[in-house]
Amino acid sequence: MEHIDTDICIIGAGPVGLFAVFESGLLKMRCHLIDVLPQVGGQLSEIYPHKPIYDIPGYPEVTAQELVDRLMEQIAPFHPTFSLGERVETLNRHDDGSYTIQTNDNTTVHCQVVVIAGGLGCFEPRKPEIDRLIEFEGKGVAYMVKNPELFRDRKVVLAGGGDSALDWAIFLANVAERVTLVHRGDTFRGVPDSAEKVFELAREGKIDLILKSNVVALTGEGHLQEITLLDRNNEVSHIAADHLIPLFGLSPKLGPIANWGLNISFSAIEVNTRDYSTSVERIYAIGDINTYPGKLKLILCGFHEAALMAQSAFKYVYPEQKLSFKYTTVYGVTEF
């Protein structure tokens, strides 16, 4: 269990959350970011890393992942800290107005201001319809490979036909006792190189490839032991397995933020456009997660909202000081 003390806790490390670190950093406010995804970048890294973006000022064209990389470079001088792979669950207000935020991994963050930059919401794994799947979560079923060592010398079944299923099959072939990849189709698209490699590993007998089949049921006493498969001819078979990793991508859900008593309309948080504050003091909402008359869900608009939020949040972090507006062009980014 980790405890962090900071000025601003930002929920969501998408482009808007990242840029909020820059705007807060200029005003000497420290930031901690939390994201349920194992990497930063939000929708840009998760949905469309290779797509070009044309509407970022100063960049006639930039790929989504490149923009995220540049944002990370831009905020590096402010030394933000991160809890990645963790979902924010609860929020507690203290008598002095500050907050403590807790994640599903029991990390706690004490802060003066909370900034929700949660975009479309939490990206959560798409779960296939498999009998007893939920029951074996944490007892053999996992939707992400956080630590490959967990699978050393174990029997691992991967399900899915996208890039991550291929990549992990290749990687775990050298780690696990046995890797089985189950896919409903008989061809793999995605990166042709990885598909070719998987077929080669199967030919060499280094992994088992089960095509035109789906995982339909799980069995075990306390921990996963066996997987039931159904093929296209409705034939049933069983394989021994210690772990099942269904890799069917992620889909966004509003998640726990919906229960925090903020004014919500159509899955978005209502804000005051003066400073993007919510109906609750010291909580701001910026980027795709907020709504107001005329809202545009664009990265550019989220950047603007981050700047106004930081100016407003200053009064809670430095109640004794008066904010005077300065330009970075005169002082540089860390010389204020």
Next chain:
Amino acid sequence: MINLTIEDRNGDRQPVEIPEGINLSLMEVLKASEYDVLATCGGMALCATCHIQVLEGPEQYFHATDNELDMLDTLPNADEHSRLACQMRVTEEMDGLVVRLK
């Protein structure tokens, strides 16, 4: 008029009539008819939140293109009749199509 039948997630079927010559994708038609389709990526075959199944109708609509198949592979509940509604242009040839929302 192009006549489609949409089966919602409760299994209820409703007819939808679309004037000929409008340049829309099936995803846009579903959204305009107020079906609950997320379509996060706005029709770029990047999010798979416009997943449908073709149940009946002209043969060619049963087969997804390679680009779609890439995306459909990331869904747990896709099958050989799965398509991304955003990748289907509404044309007169689509008349009589029956689709199910996933």
